[in-house]
Amino acid sequence: xxxxxxxxxxxxxxxxxxxxxxxxxxxxxxxxxxxxxxxxxxxxxxxxxxxxxxxxxxxxxxxxxxxxxxxxxxxxxxxxxxxxxxxxxxxxxxxxxxxxxxxxxxxxxxxxxxxxxxxxxxxxxxxxxxxxxxxxxxxxxxxxxxxxxxxxxxxxxxxxxxxxxxxxxxxxxxxxxxxxxxxxxxxxxxxxxxxxxxxxxxxxxxxxxxxxxxxxxxxxxxxxxxxxxxxxxxx
Amino acid sequence: xxxxxxxxxxxxxxxxxxxxxxxxxxxxxxxxxxxxxxxxxxxxxxxxxxxxxxxxxxxxxxxxxxxxxxxxxxxxxxxxxxxxxxxxxxxxxxxxxxxxxxxxxxxxxxxxxxxxxxxxxxxxxxxxxxxxxxxxxxxxxxxxxxxxxxxxxxxxxxxxxxxxxxxxxxxxxxxxxxxxxxxxxxxxxxxxxxxxxxxxxxxxxxxxx
Numbered sequence: 359x360x361x362x363x364x365x366x367x368x369x370x371x372x373x374x375x376x377x378x379x380x381x382x383x384x385x386x387x388x389x390x391x392x393x394x395x396x397x398x399x400x401x402x403x404x405x406x407x408x409x410x411x412x413x414x415x416x417x418x419x420x421x422x423x424x425x426x427x428x429x430x431x432x433x434x435x436x437x438x439x440x441x442x443x444x445x446x447x448x449x450x451x452x453x454x455x456x457x458x459x460x461x462x463x464x465x466x467x468x469x470x471x472x473x474x475x476x477x478x479x480x481x482x483x484x485x486x487x488x489x490x491x492x493x494x495x496x497x498x499x500x501x502x503x504x505x506x507x508x509x510x511x512x513x514x515x516x517x518x519x520x521x522x523x524x525x526x527x528x529x530x531x532x533x534x535x536x537x538x539x540x541x542x543x544x545x546x547x548x549x550x551x552x553x554x555x556x557x558x559x560x561x562x563x564x565x566x567x568x569x570x571x572x573x574x575x576x577x578x579x580x581x582x583x584x585x586x587x588x589x590x591x592x593x
Numbered sequence: 594x595x596x597x598x599x600x601x602x603x604x605x606x607x608x609x610x611x612x613x614x615x616x617x618x619x620x621x622x623x624x625x626x627x628x629x630x631x632x633x634x635x636x637x638x639x640x641x642x643x644x645x646x647x648x649x650x651x652x653x654x655x656x657x658x659x660x661x662x663x664x665x666x667x668x669x670x671x672x673x674x675x676x677x678x679x680x681x682x683x684x685x686x687x688x689x690x691x692x693x694x695x696x697x698x699x700x701x702x703x704x705x706x707x708x709x710x711x712x713x714x715x716x717x718x719x720x721x722x723x724x725x726x727x728x729x730x731x732x733x734x735x736x737x738x739x740x741x742x743x744x745x746x747x748x749x750x751x752x753x754x755x756x757x758x759x760x761x762x763x764x765x766x767x768x769x770x771x772x773x774x775x776x777x778x779x780x781x782x783x784x785x786x787x788x789x790x791x792x793x794x795x796x797x798x799x800x801x802x
């Protein structure tokens with residue numbers, strides 16, 4: 359039987375891994391404790407068995423096999439040149455994120471000096487609404503917003519800025535997703551029930567509903583509108 | 594300690610003096626030359642460290658076929674990352690760390706696949722011993738099996754610590770550096786592993802009378 363707490367110390371002592379002062383104390387204890395001495399002897403024995411593995415000769419056949427495979431695989435190649443320091447990767451990643459978010463914010467705004475936010479909605483006219491029900495015609499440009507996992511913005515009046523019907527200027531679904539992920543942490547959700555739509559042309563559709571959610575982000579240029587359908591679902 | 598292999602292990606033909614000088618070249622020089630595309634320098638680096646890498650992989654993985662794969666992958670990564678390697682640093686600890694990482698990856702993949710290779714079956718059949726085994730081989734095989742069995746019972750980190758400390762004979766500080774851990778943690782892992790190995794060995798001896 360070993361003294362309480364000595365087993366772990368003995369497991370270090372047996373290979374000289376115990377600090378000198380502790381070693382001396384333990385050696386003095388071993389001189390007068392038969393239980394700890396027996397435990398120490400058994401540890402020495404198991405360590406001998408363990409270390410017998412270290413003396414085994416190498417498997418020459420395996421060495422040759424590995425050597426041949428490695429040299430064959432590298433025969434026609436050159437090692438890659440030195441890489442940039444590790445911090446350069448972090449810098450590159452940061453620049454990429456900033457560029458991506460920046461591009462998403464300002465895309466399409468360069469020509470008229472306006473940022474894209476708040477994301478303009480396509481103005482859906484009565485004729486277009488009627489056209490929705492009809493089969494698609496290749497000669498008529500489709501002004502409907504592309505499907506996105508990000509909620510569509512509500513219709514905006516022509517008097518409200520900026521109004522563009524050109525869906526090519528809108529965020530792609532992928533960009534919208536990226537933007538949403540980037541902003542959702544910062545966003546503060548504010549529910550509005552009466553965003554003015556009086557000046558908007560009559561859409562003639564049932565898609566316009568009174569409920570909207572506005573996400574006010576930390577960026578003064580970005581506000582995200584989320585339209586709620588009258589059924590209670592999201593559009 | 595890195596084993597200095599002679600070039601005759603790789604090349605059977607006689608070597609000239611220039612190549613003997615190569616064999617004695619400092620590792621840093623070989624790294625620099627290998628980085629520049631000198632395949633002989635890379636071959637020498639390989640030979641200088643192959644025993645260490647294969648030995649460590651064998652103890653960590655307990656399967657010869659996987660250990661060879663691990664050693665191969667370790668040297669391929671060395672080749673790939675030579676450009677990044679700072680030749681003023683020691684190559685040994687870097688290779689140990691890479692070996693431990695590669696073994697961990699391979700072990701994880703091997704665990705997800707539940708098949709056993711023919712190589713492993715053959716290996717186990719051989720170590721089980723047959724009538725042709727001489728007594729010494731039986732004793733050695735028995736000890737190896739016992740130790741491998743004990744090592745298998747250890748969690749990955751404890752196994753890596755005990756293999757590097759007790760089987761590779763590296764100082765605790767070096768083991769800590771290789772495993773990116775603290776000396777205190779390594780000491781704790783090593784003492785736990787030694788106690789577990791002792792228990793496994795004693796239990797096996799008792800069951801065998």
